[in-house]
Amino acid sequence: xxxxxxxxxxxxxxxxxxxxxxxxxxxxxxxMYWYRQDPGLGLRLIYYSFxxxxxxxxxxxxxxxxSRQAQAKFSLSLESAIPNQTALYFCATSDVGRDNxxxxxxxxxxxxx
Amino acid sequence: xxxxxxxxxxxxxxxxxxxxLRCNYSSSVSVYLFWYVxxxxxxxxxxxxxxxxxxxxxxxxxxxxxxxKSQTSFHLRKPSVxxxxxxxxxxxxxxPGVDDYKxxxxxxxxxxxxx
Numbered sequence: 001x002x003x004x005x006x007x008x009x010x011x012x013x014x015x016x017x018x019x020x021x022x023x024x025x026x027x028x029x030x031x032m033y034w035y036r037q038d039p040g041l042g043l044r045l046i047y048y049s050f051x052x053x054x055x056x057x058x059x060x061x062x063x064x065x066x067s068r069q070a071q072a073k074f075s076l077s078l079e080s081a082i083p084n085q086t087a088l089y090f091c092a093t094s095d096v097g098r099d100n101x102x103x104x105x106x107x108x109x110x111x112x113x
Numbered sequence: 114x115x116x117x118x119x120x121x122x123x124x125x126x127x128x129x130x131x132x133x134l135r136c137n138y139s140s141s142v143s144v145y146l147f148w149y150v151x152x153x154x155x156x157x158x159x160x161x162x163x164x165x166x167x168x169x170x171x172x173x174x175x176x177x178x179x180x181x182k183s184q185t186s187f188h189l190r191k192p193s194v195x196x197x198x199x200x201x202x203x204x205x206x207x208x209p210g211v212d213d214y215k216x217x218x219x220x221x222x223x224x225x226x227x228x
Binding site: 004031033040041042043044045048090092094100101102104105106107 | 117122145149154155156157158159162203207213214215216218219220221
């Protein structure tokens with residue numbers, strides 16, 4: 001079984017809709033991250049969380065919100081989706097003291113029409 | 114602040130030929146360096162990393178990378194590629210210590226291996 005799972009894997013939605021992307025992990029890591037990947041730009045950090053009560057904005061948090069429901073679950077929401085949020089979204093986890101090796105989920109491909 | 118430049122966006126290569134993917138970084142402090150690989154329709158996986166010590170690091174599948182501090186580079190090489198090496202490769206850096214979670218990624222290099 002995959003250690004980091006994401007649902008849905010693909011989603012097409014319309015401008016203005018609210019969307020939630022979910023991430024679950026069985027690695028027992030405290031740290032979780034949300035990135036977006038755009039062609040030619042690599043990955044950029046949206047939000048990160050060091051534990052259930054510690055959530056922080058990343059490089060590109062505008063238009064996004066997150067919820068850390070438990071150590072194992074970290075959700076990303078787009079309150080009102082817009083076309084330039086069309087991207088590939090990755091969740092990742094890491095363990096403290098492991099030199100920040102991050103473990104990535106398979107990604108969610110989101111298209112906003 | 115740190116940034117990463119991957120000098121080649123696409124690298125086509127024939128099977129069993131060598132490949133080099135170039136990565137340069139800028140940072141005002143010392144860094145950890147990483148190469149991640151993304152196979153088609155999958156998430157990123159760590160390929161290798163440099164934290165300290167020997168400047169030449171190797172992966173289990175034949176890749177190696179050399180940290181060159183004077184040239185601020187961390188180029189990735191493989192002497193003989195396989196079809197299965199077709200993937201996108203990302204160079205990344207982070208500061209050591211308490212901020213080591215702050216990964217900065219390059220734009221990626223797509224390697225296409227042809228028979």
